[in-house]
Amino acid sequence: IDPDRCTGCRLCAIKCPQEAVSGEKKAPHRIDQEKCIKCGICYEACKFEAVVVR
Incomplete structure (x- = not known):
């Protein structure tokens, strides 16, 4: 996740079926x-x- 673009909205974390995304709200994940x-x-x-994606 590009920290310069991530707003910490948590949408990716909520949608992830593996709970692989972590981070505080309003901070880069x-x-x-x-x-x-x-x-x-995500x-x-x-x-x-x-x-x-790499």
Whole structure:
């Protein structure tokens, strides 16, 4: 997640089926790569294009 674009809205964290996204409200979030199944739900949910796919 690009910290310069992430507003901490928590939408990606709420949508993640693996609970792989963490972070405080209104602060940049992080994706736990150990938990992430690369489903793309967080990418689709983010209105700020902060989720970076590599």
